[in-house]
Amino acid sequence: xSKLVQKVTTDLYSIQMKWVAWYLPIVYILYLVVLVFxxxxxxxxxxxxxxxxQTATIFMLVCGILSSFVFLPIYVKHGVTRKTYFxxxxxxxxxxVITIMTITALVTWVFTLFDGSIGxxxxxxxxxxxxADPKWxxxxxxxxxxxxxxxxxxxxxxxxxxxxxxxxxFGCIAAALVFISVTDLFYNxxxxxxxVGIFPxxxxxxxxxxxxxxxxxxxxxxxxxxxxxxxxxxxKVE
Amino acid sequence: MxxxxxxxxxxxxxxxxxxxxxVNVTLESGKIYGLIGRNGAGKTSLLSLLASYRKPSSGFITxxxxxxxxxxxWMPKVSFVHYTDYKDEHDTAKVYxxxxxxxxxxxxxxxxxxxxxxxxxxxxxxxxxxxxGMQSVLNVIIGLASRSPITIFDEAYQGMDAPTREIFYKxxxxxxxRFPRIIILSTHLVSEMEYLFDKVLMIHxxxxxxxxxxxxxxxxxxxxxxxxxxxxQAVNGLQKLSEQKLGGTKSVMVxxxxxxxxxEDIQQLGLEVEQVSLHDLFIQLTSDKEEGSK
Numbered sequence: 001x002s003k004l005v006q007k008v009t010t011d012l013y014s015i016q017m018k019w020v021a022w023y024l025p026i027v028y029i030l031y032l033v034v035l036v037f038x039x040x041x042x043x044x045x046x047x048x049x050x051x052x053x054q055t056a057t058i059f060m061l062v063c064g065i066l067s068s069f070v071f072l073p074i075y076v077k078h079g080v081t082r083k084t085y086f087x088x089x090x091x092x093x094x095x096x097v098i099t100i101m102t103i104t105a106l107v108t109w110v111f112t113l114f115d116g117s118i119g120x121x122x123x124x125x126x127x128x129x130x131x132a133d134p135k136w137x138x139x140x141x142x143x144x145x146x147x148x149x150x151x152x153x154x155x156x157x158x159x160x161x162x163x164x165x166x167x168x169x170f171g172c173i174a175a176a177l178v179f180i181s182v183t184d185l186f187y188n189x190x191x192x193x194x195x196v197g198i199f200p201x202x203x204x205x206x207x208x209x210x211x212x213x214x215x216x217x218x219x220x221x222x223x224x225x226x227x228x229x230x231x232x233x234x235x236k237v238e
Numbered sequence: 239m240x241x242x243x244x245x246x247x248x249x250x251x252x253x254x255x256x257x258x259x260x261v262n263v264t265l266e267s268g269k270i271y272g273l274i275g276r277n278g279a280g281k282t283s284l285l286s287l288l289a290s291y292r293k294p295s296s297g298f299i300t301x302x303x304x305x306x307x308x309x310x311x312w313m314p315k316v317s318f319v320h321y322t323d324y325k326d327e328h329d330t331a332k333v334y335x336x337x338x339x340x341x342x343x344x345x346x347x348x349x350x351x352x353x354x355x356x357x358x359x360x361x362x363x364x365x366x367x368x369x370x371g372m373q374s375v376l377n378v379i380i381g382l383a384s385r386s387p388i389t390i391f392d393e394a395y396q397g398m399d400a401p402t403r404e405i406f407y408k409x410x411x412x413x414x415x416r417f418p419r420i421i422i423l424s425t426h427l428v429s430e431m432e433y434l435f436d437k438v439l440m441i442h443x444x445x446x447x448x449x450x451x452x453x454x455x456x457x458x459x460x461x462x463x464x465x466x467x468x469x470x471q472a473v474n475g476l477q478k479l480s481e482q483k484l485g486g487t488k489s490v491m492v493x494x495x496x497x498x499x500x501x502e503d504i505q506q507l508g509l510e511v512e513q514v515s516l517h518d519l520f521i522q523l524t525s526d527k528e529e530g531s532k
Contacts, residue, residue, distance in 0.1 A: 079342070234293070235291040237286060
C-alpha cells in the first residue's frame, strides 16, 4: 500500500470517526430509553448490538453518500488520484465498520454482566440470526458485512448522481435497492424493512455461512461497479 | 524544477457539444500565461483537463513526456484555483491551509500566513461566513503558497475589490520571480491583467486562435486612421479586423505584423498608425462576425 493511500485512509477514517463519536453515544442512550419505555417483546429482546446495527445501516448509507459528494472533489483538487481515493475509501470504511461493531460488541458484553441484576436486560438476545457457534463472532461478522454493503450502496448512489445526473442516480438507487434487498433476504432479518416490505416474504437461506458467502459476492459486484464509475469520473468545477 | 507541458490534439465533447477542438500548445516553466476567451469559449474545459479534473475525449497532455491524467507523481504538482461554493462550509480557513499543507509537498505555511495578514483574511472564521471576495482570497492564498509547478487561477478574483486584486497581481509577480513555475491566469479582466502575461492563449469556440508572447501579439495589432480613400489604399492586402467610418474619416484595425518601412509609408500618406490594446484585439479576434478579411 502506498504512503499516500495510508494518508488518505487515515484522514478519511479520522473525519468519519468524529461523526461516530457523536453517533454511537446517542444510539446507546436511545437504546436504553427504548428498552425502558417501549414494552413490545420484539424491542425487549433486542441487544444493543442488534439495535446499533439497525441504525448503523442508515449511518453507513449516509457516510457512503457523503463519500463522493464531499471527499472525492476535495481529494482530486489536492492532487490525489481517483485510484488512491477509491482504495482509501474502501479501507477507511472497512475500518469504520469494524470500529463501530467492535465498540458496540464490547459495550453489549458489558451489559450482559448485568443480566439478572438489572431488569431491562432480562429478555435480551444477542441477535435473531440463525447462527451456529461462535455466535458472537458470526453475529459481529455478519453485521459488519451488512453495514459495509449499506456504505457501498450509498457510495454507488451518490457516484451515480455525481457522474450521470438524475437518470444515472436513480438507476444506481434501483441497483442499490436490489443489492440491499438480496442481502436482507439472505440474512432473513426479522426487522422492519421498508425496502424488503415490497418483496414477498421469502427466505433464501437459513445458513449463516451461505449468507456471508453471498454477501461477499455482492460486495465484490458493488465494488466493481464503483470502480468502473470512479476510475475516470469528471470533477465538477464548483 | 523545469517542466514542459505538451498538449496534443486535445478535444472535449459534452454530448452533442464540442467544448474543445484539437488544441495544441506547449507550456514552459517560468512563464505566466494569460488565458482569454469569451464566455463558453472552452477556457475552463482546457483548465479542467490540465488539472486532471476530467479525461480528454481525444488527444493527450504530457508533463516531461509522461501522461498527466491519474498520474500519481504529477497530479499533486498541479494546483487549480477556481470559484468554490462555500455556503455550507463550517470549517475555518486555517483548516483549509492545514489540508493544503498535508497534501502539497511544496506548500509554504509561513508564506500562506503572511499572505493572510496582507489580505486581512480571518483564519479562524468559518469560511461560509466570509464574504465572496475573502473566500476568493483564501483560494488565491492556497494557490500561491502551494507553489505548485503548474498553478492555474481561473477567474480567481471573483468578488475581490480593486485594491485586493492589485495585491493578488503583485504577489503573483513577486512569487513567480522567487519560485518560477507555469502560471495560467484565466480572466475576463483583460486590460487590468495584461501586464502580468508573458504569453497569451486566446480561445474562441473551442479552438486556440492565439498562442503568442504578448509583445509579439501586440505588435500585430494596429489601427490606421485618416481619410477614407487613403486608409483603403493603405490597408489593401492587409488582414482587417474591423472598420469604423465617420463622415470622410475612416479607422481600420489590422492584424498583421507591419515592417517599419510599411508603417512609414502609411504615415507618409498622412495617416495615423497606432498600436491597439490586447483588450481591443481580443474583442475583434473573438467577435461573431466574419473574422479578418484579406
